[in-house]
Structure formats: structure tokens, C-alpha cells
Amino acid sequence: MIKMFLCLSLSFATTFIFGQSDSLAMQLSAKISARMKDSLDLNSAQADLIYVTNLNLHAQKMAVWQEYAGTDSLGIHLQEVEDQRDLLYRAIIPQDKYDIYLQKKMNLVTRD
Secondary structure: OHHHHHHHHHHHHHHHHHHHOOHHHHHHHHHHHHHHHHHHOOOHHHHHHHHHHHHHHHHHHHHHHHHHOOOOOHHHHHHHHHOOHHHHHHHHOOHHHHHHHHHHHHHHHHOO
């Protein structure tokens, strides 16, 4: 299942990267995956999947921007894409590390 997801994701990401050449998305995805690899002690394959997942989420959000720009529902549709992030990460990260990820995320969201 994860191999199929990786293949599809890499295909989609490659099309997106070369079609749009969005270096900012690539930089942000690399930063997120490197930070998660370091803080959660992920292996390279897991970090690569996080990178591809973030590129895919970015591509989905750009598609939402194009479709819903100027509408009242833009924020709702962007949030629907963003709400997928944790579920996608859960498929990549082992449960013990996923629990740490959730704790770190909660600390970032609630810190003063």
C-alpha cells in the first residue's frame, strides 16, 4: 500500500515539480521533512514520503486556490486539504513516533 502510494505520489510530484517549477514548495517540503526526520528520528524512506506528501498537499492547495479564488468557500476547501495531513503522516510514521509528532504539533499550536 505504501509502495503504491509512493509511486503515485512521486509521479504526481514529478509532474507538479516540472510542470510548475515551484521551488518554494520544494524548499518548504524539504525543510518540513528534514525537521521531522531529525526530531522524530525517521529513516530516509519515511522522510522522503513526508517530503512527497507535503508536495502533494501543496499541489492540492494550489488547485483549490485556482478553483475557488475569490469565493467565500476558499478557506473551507483549503482546510479540507490541510485536514488530510495528519492522516497521511499516520500512514508513514510508526505509532510511537506519530504520538510524539502530535504532541509537538499541539505544543506549537498552543504555545503562548
